[in-house]
Amino acid sequence: MGGNRVTLKDIAKRLGISMPTVSRALADHPDISSATKDRVREVAQALSYIPNYRARYLRAKHSRLIALIVPEMNTFFVPSMIAGINRVVQQNDYSLIVFQSDNAIVQERRLVEYCTHLSADGVLLVLSSETTDLSHLDVLHDCDIPIVLLDKTIETAKHTTITIDDQEAGREAATYLIAHGHTRALGVFGDQRQRISSQRLKGFRRGYTDHGIQLADTQLLRLTRLAELEAQLDRAFEEHPDLTAIFTMTDELLVRTHYLLMKRGIRIPEEVSLLAISDGEAPMFLHPNVTHLRHAGGEVGERTAHILIGMIEHNSDAMMDVRIRTTLVELGSVATLP
Amino acid sequence: MGGNRVTLKDIAKRLGISMPTVSRALADHPDISSATKDRVREVAQALSYIPNYRARYLRAKHSRLIALIVPEMNTFFVPSMIAGINRVVQQNDYSLIVFQSDNAIVQERRLVEYCTHLSADGVLLVLSSETTDLSHLDVLHDCDIPIVLLDKTIETAKHTTITIDDQEAGREAATYLIAHGHTRALGVFGDQRQRISSQRLKGFRRGYTDHGIQLADTQLLRLTRLAELEAQLDRAFEEHPDLTAIFTMTDELLVRTHYLLMKRGIRIPEEVSLLAISDGEAPMFLHPNVTHLRHAGGEVGERTAHILIGMIEHNSDAMMDVRIRTTLVELGSVATLP
DNA sequence: ATATGTTGCGCAATCGATTGCGCAATTGTT
DNA sequence: AACAATTGCGCAATCGATTGCGCAACATAT
Numbered sequence: 001m002g003g004n005r006v007t008l009k010d011i012a013k014r015l016g017i018s019m020p021t022v023s024r025a026l027a028d029h030p031d032i033s034s035a036t037k038d039r040v041r042e043v044a045q046a047l048s049y050i051p052n053y054r055a056r057y058l059r060a061k062h063s064r065l066i067a068l069i070v071p072e073m074n075t076f077f078v079p080s081m082i083a084g085i086n087r088v089v090q091q092n093d094y095s096l097i098v099f100q101s102d103n104a105i106v107q108e109r110r111l112v113e114y115c116t117h118l119s120a121d122g123v124l125l126v127l128s129s130e131t132t133d134l135s136h137l138d139v140l141h142d143c144d145i146p147i148v149l150l151d152k153t154i155e156t157a158k159h160t161t162i163t164i165d166d167q168e169a170g171r172e173a174a175t176y177l178i179a180h181g182h183t184r185a186l187g188v189f190g191d192q193r194q195r196i197s198s199q200r201l202k203g204f205r206r207g208y209t210d211h212g213i214q215l216a217d218t219q220l221l222r223l224t225r226l227a228e229l230e231a232q233l234d235r236a237f238e239e240h241p242d243l244t245a246i247f248t249m250t251d252e253l254l255v256r257t258h259y260l261l262m263k264r265g266i267r268i269p270e271e272v273s274l275l276a277i278s279d280g281e282a283p284m285f286l287h288p289n290v291t292h293l294r295h296a297g298g299e300v301g302e303r304t305a306h307i308l309i310g311m312i313e314h315n316s317d318a319m320m321d322v323r324i325r326t327t328l329v330e331l332g333s334v335a336t337l338p
Numbered sequence: 339m340g341g342n343r344v345t346l347k348d349i350a351k352r353l354g355i356s357m358p359t360v361s362r363a364l365a366d367h368p369d370i371s372s373a374t375k376d377r378v379r380e381v382a383q384a385l386s387y388i389p390n391y392r393a394r395y396l397r398a399k400h401s402r403l404i405a406l407i408v409p410e411m412n413t414f415f416v417p418s419m420i421a422g423i424n425r426v427v428q429q430n431d432y433s434l435i436v437f438q439s440d441n442a443i444v445q446e447r448r449l450v451e452y453c454t455h456l457s458a459d460g461v462l463l464v465l466s467s468e469t470t471d472l473s474h475l476d477v478l479h480d481c482d483i484p485i486v487l488l489d490k491t492i493e494t495a496k497h498t499t500i501t502i503d504d505q506e507a508g509r510e511a512a513t514y515l516i517a518h519g520h521t522r523a524l525g526v527f528g529d530q531r532q533r534i535s536s537q538r539l540k541g542f543r544r545g546y547t548d549h550g551i552q553l554a555d556t557q558l559l560r561l562t563r564l565a566e567l568e569a570q571l572d573r574a575f576e577e578h579p580d581l582t583a584i585f586t587m588t589d590e591l592l593v594r595t596h597y598l599l600m601k602r603g604i605r606i607p608e609e610v611s612l613l614a615i616s617d618g619e620a621p622m623f624l625h626p627n628v629t630h631l632r633h634a635g636g637e638v639g640e641r642t643a644h645i646l647i648g649m650i651e652h653n654s655d656a657m658m659d660v661r662i663r664t665t666l667v668e669l670g671s672v673a674t675l676p
Numbered sequence: 677a678t679a680t681g682t683t684g685c686g687c688a689a690t691c692g693a694t695t696g697c698g699c700a701a702t703t704g705t706t
Numbered sequence: 707a708a709c710a711a712t713t714g715c716g717c718a719a720t721c722g723a724t725t726g727c728g729c730a731a732c733a734t735a736t
Binding site for chain 2: 005048050051052053054055057058063072073074075076078079080082083086090095096097098099100102107113114116117118119139142143255256258259262263281284285286287
Binding site for chain 3: 005007008009019020022023024027051052053054055056057058059060
């Protein structure tokens with residue numbers, strides 16, 4: 001109930017001047033005398049005036065709003081990625097608004113459309129696992145809203161994407177393990193319908209073949225659901241009782257694999273070494289700390305945000321395909337074999 | 339560049355009818371003949387018309403937008419809480435927009451104000467650790483925007499809050515440990531300036547005194563930063579070499595405590611038992627699985643969202659103070675002493 | 677045939693802030 | 707003193723969609 005919001009008109013009436021004058025005074029326009037500006041500011045303060053952004057941005061073409069759509073707020077990676085994005089977005093006087101698609105294409109579509117409703121100035125999108133084509137992004141293009149795909153994407157020639165070089169990271173993992181004598185290893189990967197999973201697997205396998213080692217299919221776990229991990233791992237241990245190392249392509253897989261190793265009473269790294277692609281958080285609270293290829297969410301977020309803001313402000317629609325390199329963090333989970 | 343957005347006027351012009359008619363046709367207003375409606379819908383489709391929400395909600399008083407402000411996207415709890423909120427929000431045809439205050443009161447203030455700019459219909463707020471009074475929420479009240487505080491709050495008589503019964507949870511933890519013979523225990527708590535920390539500690543201590551056991555101050559760790567944990571834990575083990583159980587008040591503290599126990603080579607639960615208040619995720623990837631008082635983020639989120647939407651739609655400003663009960667999940671980390 | 681009711685649509689105002697243009701009052705120039 | 711330039715401000719239009727009201731055209735009632 002209570003008094004409706006204070007508007008420019010209220011301030012104008014109170015001072016016996018016109019709305020435009022008040023508007024310009026608050027915007028520090030040179031046409032307005034400083035005496036008037038002071039009086040306006042004082043009254044605005046007293047009435048605790050709050051500008052109506054809907055009205056303001058009805059005229060302006062921009063909204064200074066950047067939207068981020070993620071499949072879900074995962075435990076790992078996503079939080080730090082959001083933090084990184086947020087940092088850059090705020091430094092540039094934009095506001096970040098975060099949506100969650102619940103890994104459902106229908107919701108992703110709905111949210112993308114909603115971004116146009118809000119007239120977001122730009123959109124950051126981490127694709128849902130259901131997304132197989134990008135035609136639902138056309139509306140954004142119609143509205144001239146730049147978009148950047150990050151982390152989880154699919155192949156595209158039309159949109160700017162920012163990922164790590166997944167294949168290269170997989171290969172590096174393999175090379176590292178081989179360099180430490182682990183010729184009999186196991187790789188744990190996610191759903192192969194996702195580019196991120198298939199690329200990392202591909203790189204990992206190639207890393208081994210490059211050194212003349214063929215990995216059997218049973219050495220490359222492909223999980224469609226996390227729940228399958230235990231059974232698949234059991235089988236792998238049965239078929240390859242002599243394996244000396246395990247590589248996991250994400251933190252989610254890492255913590256669960258680590259758990260299952262503990263459960264089996266396997267000592268790390270004495271009996272089995274462990275290597276992961278990781279955000280860097282989980283490796284620090286697992287014992288021993290896990291050697292990993294660091295793929296920092298914060299950095300990905302920051303770079304992505306910079307690029308999007310560049311696109312917004314320079315109105316550029318040049319397509320880019322940025323690959324962020326991972327860095328090796330050596331901790332205590334990989335043993336060197338003779 | 340390129341064609342600006344399609345507006346009602348474009349559709350009207352194309353059909354030789356007026357804007358209001360188009361508007362009403364799209365809104366399925368009874369005044370409009372179904373023949374006209376069909377033609378309008380067809381053209382709207384063809385031109386891929388997208389309504390401008392800024393303009394629409396400039397007149398309407400509401401925006402169907404609900405804002406959530408969290409200190410940070412933590413690894414634990416927050417993600418599932420957001421998921422829970424999102425579920426209810428969407429069911430009720432609102433959109434959730436998430437902001438992050440980075441645990442800074444200045445940003446929290448800025449974001450609260452931004453909610454008024456956006457004319458959000460309601461605000462959910464998890465207080466930053468720096469927040470000690472709630473005067474910055476007055477602007478929301480001025481704009482008649484209902485607000486609900488959740489999870490991390492401070493004492494307030496003015497605002498609806500939803501938390502778990504922190505003190506009771508702390509007491510239950512103590513009671514459980516005592517019931518299993520753990521008379522010499524250690525509690526690990528966060529910054530005591532936060533209600534959530536002080537209440538849980540208070541309850542835990544009281545749980546022990548209720549059974550005639552006085553806990554020494556060195557048995558109640560109060561961390562202002564996570565980095566202090568190792569040193570404090572070391573000291574505690576020195577002073578209480580005979581302790582048999584550790585309770586951690588959050589997941590963050592749990593995973594790090596678990597790590598430090600592993601590092602010391604302490605076996606759980608044979609040598610030291612472990613109990614936590616937890617979201618339920620971390621306990622499943624630590625070995626052995628950790629017995630905990632379940633404090634599910636999803637449920638908190640859902641209930642909170644329901645309450646806020648109720649406030650929005652019934653325009654009620656009745657103050658509530660909801661306490662959600664935790665449930666005990668017994669896994670393998672607490673031994674029964676003789 | 678006149679009065680009354682209904683159907684379908686348009687006019688104009690409105691939401692709150694911004695902006696191009698014009699105009700009066702003041703200051704400066706020669 | 708006459709003219710030009712500057713200063714400070716207001717009028718009115720604008721952004722895009724919505725809504726109260728009015729008004730034709732047609733159907734129905736008496």
